[in-house]
Structures are given as structure tokens and as C-alpha cells.
Amino acid sequence: MAKLSRRRFLTETSAAIATAPFISTSATRARAQESRKLGFAICGLGRLSESQIAPALARTRHCRLAGLVTGTPAKAEAYMAKYGVPAGSVYSYDTMHRMADDPGIDVVYVATPNALHAEHATRAAAAGKHVFCEKPLEVSVERCRQMIDACKDAGRLLGTAYRCQYDPHHLECIRLVREQVFGAPFIIEAGFGIDVGGPDQWRLKRDLAGGGALMDVGIYALQATRYLTGEEPVVVSALETKTDPAKFAEVDESMVWTTRFPGGVVAHCSTSYKAGGIQNMRVNAERGWFELDPAFFYNGNHGRRSDGQEIRFPEIDLFAAEMDDFAQCILEGRPSKVPGEEGLRDVRIMQAIYESARTGAAVPLA
């Protein structure tokens, strides 16, 4: 009961701050940061929410699980029991608008199938909530734009859940490139593949997923080439292949693609839904190289450098890190480093990758 009271106290504090203008003074920002945790509602109670997002929320410094959105009320029960989510903060997709009256919820973490992100993000923003959204941001540039506009119109932040941008191993690789520790990079390799599992899941359905391996895990490799170079690619060329055309009738199973960046880096990437083991990121530079392998896991990522040094940092919860940063951006009134625009850029390039795979021609991105 003491716990519940504390939560109620925090909820009420949170409500008072959430109604304040988004850009607050530094004094109130500092106070806010000390005194409260932002309430997150998880929208979509699939495997990721259960195994990663909800447990991570309990490990954050600035967030707490304050609500749920699900089309299957039975799914909510386990969360209510385990995390003490009040029954009044459990919503269906159709009742999300009522969140406007739920001051305990500051942020909606959208973790529904890709092609539903715009709809759910738009509803959350309309209810006055900030939106943190799983990658890919959506399945088309137009829908990404719609989400971005909806959040902007509502004066709310939109963040894309690019957890690797919070992984110390990736941050170290970015530093190695920026400081040219091994000189200028020239070839970057990155790949991420998983065994997607059984045939009965939304990830294999085009109308819900928008695409297959590329949209789901290849996006990590694409993101990596962009944040490593700090540039936008100017042309992309791709090849697709399938070993199981029946299972992967609607979405891509395996892809390779190459991109050129303005500074001269060329990148080649791969992705697959067929098997794991494709999980590396490597930068070849003038005077050496460095790599992460595995690079894109929830944990256990580590790497090595051509000078014999290891790239290994203490484990952190990447989901907690990205949610804490998003909460701090809200509390401090500063932009996120993974805004909706960042999610849109990857979706735009992925559409070009699909176009190249379909036409056989290189697709300019300028």
C-alpha cells in the first residue's frame, strides 16, 4: 500500500508538470527532474513489451509504467499484477482518446505492428501524450510524416526507439570515426539477421509489417552506416533472395545492399529473417579497422580493434537508457537525438532499397 501511495503521489506530481508549457524554465526543469518520473503507457502488448520494455521501465531513473493499451484485455492482467498498473489506466486502441484525462500518462510507447504506428501515435498525440515509437517508425514516408506532424501539432515530442544509439559500444565506434583514430573510414560493413520464427505472426504479413527482414532488423545495419558516417547516403543498390518463398510470400526474407556516402564511404549491408549469425558492424579505415560482433543484440555486444584493443563496456539496459533519455528530453525541453525525422529517413532509404531490389537499378537518394 505504501508503494501504491507513492505511485499515486508521483502520478499527481506528474499531472501538475504535464500541464505546464512544454518549454519550461531551467529552474522548473531541474525541480521536475528531481521530483518525478514520467508515466509511460505501453501500446501493444507483444513479446517485446513483455520481455524488454516493461522490465526496462522498472530499471529507469526517470520513467515508470503507468498505463497499457491493448486489443486483448487478458494480456493486460499480467502487467497489472506484476507492475501495479491501475485498471483505470488500461485502454483499448479505440479508447486511447480518454488518455487525455489520465494525467499519470506522459508518454505512449508505441510497440504495435509497424503499419499501425501512425494510427496509434496520432491518437496518443491527440490525447496530449508524447510518443516514443518502435522502429521502423512506419511503413511509408507519408505515414512517418503524418506522425511527425501530429506530434508537432500537439506540441509533443516524437522519438524513435533506436536503442543502439544508446549502446556504449556503438557510441565508442562513433567516437572512433569522428576522431579518426584509425584515419578516414572507407568501407563500412553491417549486417543483422535473425531467425524470425514460426509462420503465424504479423511480421510476415505485408499489411501489418510493411516489409520483412529489412524493415525489422536490416534497419539496424542501415542506421549504423548513417550514425557512423554522420551522413546521408546518396545512392543505394540492392539484391533480394529467398530460400523459402512460401513462408516469405509477402515480405523480404534476405537482402544485401550497398550505399555511397558523400564523404566517400561505401557501405555494404545484409539482413535476413532466415537465420541468425549475421550480426556484425565493421569500419575499415585508412590505418586500421574496428568491429562489433555481435553488434545489434539487446545485450552482450562487444568488439575489437586492429590495434588489439577490445571494445567492451559494462552492460546497460538499452531500453531503459533510451526511455530515460527521452524522458529527460521532455523534462528539460530539449530535442531527442532520435526524433521522428530520424525514423523517417531510414524508412525513405528502405523504400529505395526495395525499389532497387525490385527494378535491379541503383536508386539515387539525393
Added chain:
Amino acid sequence: MAKLSRRRFLTETSAAIATAPFISTSATRARAQESRKLGFAICGLGRLSESQIAPALARTRHCRLAGLVTGTPAKAEAYMAKYGVPAGSVYSYDTMHRMADDPGIDVVYVATPNALHAEHATRAAAAGKHVFCEKPLEVSVERCRQMIDACKDAGRLLGTAYRCQYDPHHLECIRLVREQVFGAPFIIEAGFGIDVGGPDQWRLKRDLAGGGALMDVGIYALQATRYLTGEEPVVVSALETKTDPAKFAEVDESMVWTTRFPGGVVAHCSTSYKAGGIQNMRVNAERGWFELDPAFFYNGNHGRRSDGQEIRFPEIDLFAAEMDDFAQCILEGRPSKVPGEEGLRDVRIMQAIYESARTGAAVPLA
């Protein structure tokens, strides 16, 4: 002196057999195989000849160093002293035709700059010698064809020095694909890069080398994708980049390319003259993966499989292995598995890679 006599004896035996028709009976074949070693003349006394080919000849079962061709007589002296090559079997490029009267020489190993291979191979064939030629076979398809025709017209074998086709590690990888130990492959990755060294060498001059990193070391990655799949690629797409345009003014410094194979495999490859560390070969298959890293070194290649098994065999001298096999092909009257046509195929694909890098468009190879 006993040693010299033995060599003279072998030379004379060799001469008797060399004048026999190329296709010999199995009885004479068996006799020949037991009684003699084929005499190899090394044509071009650069670093490779000094550090690899000549020492390897001493480790063969079926070959011996019997002659030299060089434009710099002083270079021959060390070989004469170290390997006992008789002064009468040292030729210049202009006197190669006199080899016709040197029965101790059966094979000319052409190790001159790429763009001189056709000229030297043609002279060797005209002198009645079999030709074993360094990769790339030549710098254009036309010149490859010229060499192939010259050897065919002279009734002599032409082999391409693809040492990795004799590396037990590569042979094991081929077996793993053929027997589908991990199911059907779908993405193959291969790359080979080296630091080419100082600016004053023929490898950086277009008229001698024909190309840069791709022609010299990228060819190993290209070869690998072909012998792993056992197929010919149907389309190629490539991107080139340079960190040092002054040093690499005439030839390619770094390249990535992707190819599609008829059976569905897509491959992505990389090469560079800028730095080492790009040296792997990996097959991603339906139920697992396997890789060699390093894959393309003179020695020390080894790898691992997704089931935890190592791919590691006792070291052999790859140059000795390929020369012994070529000698046995001659002695047994059977074709080489690395004939001139195999060298030509890679040159043709490399020209398409250059074309794609130049035009930005995918180049069909059908």
C-alpha cells in the same frame, strides 16, 4: 656433383617424355609420374617469385626449378646460387623462344606484371612449354582469349594460379555448401584487402596492372563466390572509393560489389589496397553459417562454423600444391581444375565490376 648429375638425368628423362604426344597411355603416364619431376621456369623474378614460388618449388613432389626468365640478369644470380639453376637455362623476355631447345623446362610459371602475361604466355607456348600463370590471367578478356588460344594451338596446358582452390580450408567450405551441411546458402560475404605498400611499383600503374585492388586481391573474393556456389553470377553492381586519389590515380584503391547467382545466392564482396584486415569469407545458409577469417592468406587460414566446430587443417604450401597438381595434370594428360578459361571468367566479371563502378548501373553478365 651427384646432385647435378641427378638433375641432368631427370632433365634428359623429362626431355624424352616432353616430346611424346600430350595424351599418353596410362602405362607411360604411371611410369612418367614415378620417374620424373617437371621442370618449371619462373618468368618474372619479383617478390612473389623470390618469397613464394621458388621456395615452394623445392617443396613439390612433381616439380623442380629448371629455368628463369628475367629482364634483370643480376636478379637471376641469387636463384642460380640458391637453387642450382644452370646458366644455360636463364633467359630474357626476348630470348624466351630459345626455350624450345631447353628440354629441361616443361612449364613456364608466368609471374610478371598482369598486362605482360599474354605476351609471355604466348612466347612460352610457342616454345612448346606448358604455362602456369599468376592471377589475374590478364587485364582484358581479349588478352585472356589470346593466351588460351596460343596454348591450345601449341597443344600445351594453361593453368591459372588460384592457390585457394588447393587450400583444404576452402575445399572444406566448398564441401559444406555442396553437401548442404547447413542447408542452402543464401548470402555469401567475401573480402580481401592489403596495404599495397609504397607508391613506386607496377601494381599502381594502369598499363602494367590493368587495375588495382580488385585485379590483385579482390579477385580472391570473386573467385570464392564462384567456387562456393559452383555457379556464374548473372548481374553485378559495384561502388568504388578512394581515400588517397594521388597514390591511386591510375588504379582502384577500394571497392565493394554485389552479385546474384542463378541458384538464388546473393554475394557481397569488398577489396582494398589501402589497409589490411579485410580478409574473410562467410557463407550464411538456411540452418547456420561458416566462415574463414583469415581466408586468403598464404598460410594461417582457418575458420569456424555456427555449430561450434572449427575449420582448421594442417598447414600446406599452397604454391607447392597448385604446382604439383598442374604437373600431375600434364603427366596424366587430364585437364586442370584452374584452366585459362577459369582465369578469363574472373577477368570478364572484373571488367563488369569496373563498368558498374564507372556508370553507377548494374551490369548483366548473362
